[in-house]
Amino acid sequence: MDKQGFTTGIVHGDRTVGVEHGGVRQAIHTSVQYGFERVEDLIGVFQGTKKGGFNYARQGTPTTASLERKITSLEAGVGTICFSTGMAGISAIFLTLLRAGDHLVSSRYVFGNTNSLFGTLRTLGIEVTMVDATSADNVANALKPNTRMVFVETIANPGTQIPDLEGIGVLCGERGLAYVVDNTITSPALFQPKTVGASLVVNSLTKTIAGHGAALGGAVTDTGRFDWSAYPNIADDYRKSPSKEQGLLQIRKKGLRDMGASLSSEQAHSIAMGAETLALRVARCSENALALAQFLEQHEAVGRVFYPGLESHPQYGIAQSLFRGASWLLSFELRNADRMIDVVNALQLPVKATGLGDTRTLIIPIAPTIFFEAGPEVRKSMGISDGMLRLSAGIEDTDDLIADFEQALKLAV
Numbered sequence: 001m002d003k004q005g006f007t008t009g010i011v012h013g014d015r016t017v018g019v020e021h022g023g024v025r026q027a028i029h030t031s032v033q034y035g036f037e038r039v040e041d042l043i044g045v046f047q048g049t050k051k052g053g054f055n056y057a058r059q060g061t062p063t064t065a066s067l068e069r070k071i072t073s074l075e076a077g078v079g080t081i082c083f084s085t086g087m088a089g090i091s092a093i094f095l096t097l098l099r100a101g102d103h104l105v106s107s108r109y110v111f112g113n114t115n116s117l118f119g120t121l122r123t124l125g126i127e128v129t130m131v132d133a134t135s136a137d138n139v140a141n142a143l144k145p146n147t148r149m150v151f152v153e154t155i156a157n158p159g160t161q162i163p164d165l166e167g168i169g170v171l172c173g174e175r176g177l178a179y180v181v182d183n184t185i186t187s188p189a190l191f192q193p194k195t196v197g198a199s200l201v202v203n204s205l206t207k208t209i210a211g212h213g214a215a216l217g218g219a220v221t222d223t224g225r226f227d228w229s230a231y232p233n234i235a236d237d238y239r240k241s242p243s244k245e246q247g248l249l250q251i252r253k254k255g256l257r258d259m260g261a262s263l264s265s266e267q268a269h270s271i272a273m274g275a276e277t278l279a280l281r282v283a284r285c286s287e288n289a290l291a292l293a294q295f296l297e298q299h300e301a302v303g304r305v306f307y308p309g310l311e312s313h314p315q316y317g318i319a320q321s322l323f324r325g326a327s328w329l330l331s332f333e334l335r336n337a338d339r340m341i342d343v344v345n346a347l348q349l350p351v352k353a354t355g356l357g358d359t360r361t362l363i364i365p366i367a368p369t370i371f372f373e374a375g376p377e378v379r380k381s382m383g384i385s386d387g388m389l390r391l392s393a394g395i396e397d398t399d400d401l402i403a404d405f406e407q408a409l410k411l412a413v
């Protein structure tokens, strides 16, 4: 499997583990309980001595396990846990691996709901420092003796800032810090955070991995690069397992079993079907996003365009060297913010909706929606202006998208 290409691995992966009746994809296993001929096996599953067994669907089913294997393979990791949403995966990492008195350093440019979650962590006695992670020096300067973890997103939504992914990886390696990378915007089709030393990788499966916008899901993958035996917050019960398994074991038991944000088999199946075309869709979406970014950048009604595939982007060099494409996420500013509503309403193709990584192009004004609750101060610190729009490029034909923007932007000239 490892020697095969990316998409070959996705579409043939299920068959390598013997699906019932020769099915070429995993069945949807709806059973909540799993019974055994011999009670010793039931005991073995509970105690973890019988590997790969199931007892109760809150901790996983054969269908979610199949999706977990797929994501592990896409991220070249050692294991994955799926959750009901991306946010459930992210909160499980923080709530199970950090304790009161610990310190977390995060990029200042993060998904709005992750930012909001940091507020909750602070009420639980976990310190959070947010820095401009486009420079690893800023991360280094924020470290304290109680720092346990560093968190970044590969391409920040909506500003498209890219952290110094390699520099931070080196720093975390030297200091023994868990390095958590949210890979949602790039997806493993464009980038594997393992290559820059990430310990844990987060993917919101809701976005580009499913791609159809018809299922919610999240995944946390262990890359195998972190020495959990040296991490202070692993409970004694999980210390008996090999070092590589301890982190995920604690996340599965404390984050999934105890907190219960489990992915259903139906959703896992729907995500796995979408994932088959991941690389094809991401390549097409990246092409469309680049064409639109180039078109918008030269348009008189448009101010700044934020897209890592443009040479004008501050981290263009990093995107070129680390990513196989610059993703579907692009933001831009209208010079005249007062025309924003009219321009967006005049667009025929892009769906006026939140959400990212869909087959359809989606557009949303940022300040009055996803960053409304954050308030003007946070928006200013994140570089979000009132006339800024976020676009998630879909797989439509490029010329159709450009023509649509051409006619709508006439209203803002």
Ligand SMILES: *Cc1c(COP(=O)(O)O)cnc(C)c1O
Binding pocket: 085, 086, 087, 088, 111, 153, 157, 182, 184, 185, 204, 205, 206, 207, 216, 217, 218, 356
């Ligand atoms: C959407 C998103 C999430 C959360 O994922 P959900 O599946 O919607 O909970 C996390 N991180 C990033 C970067 C996202 O875009």
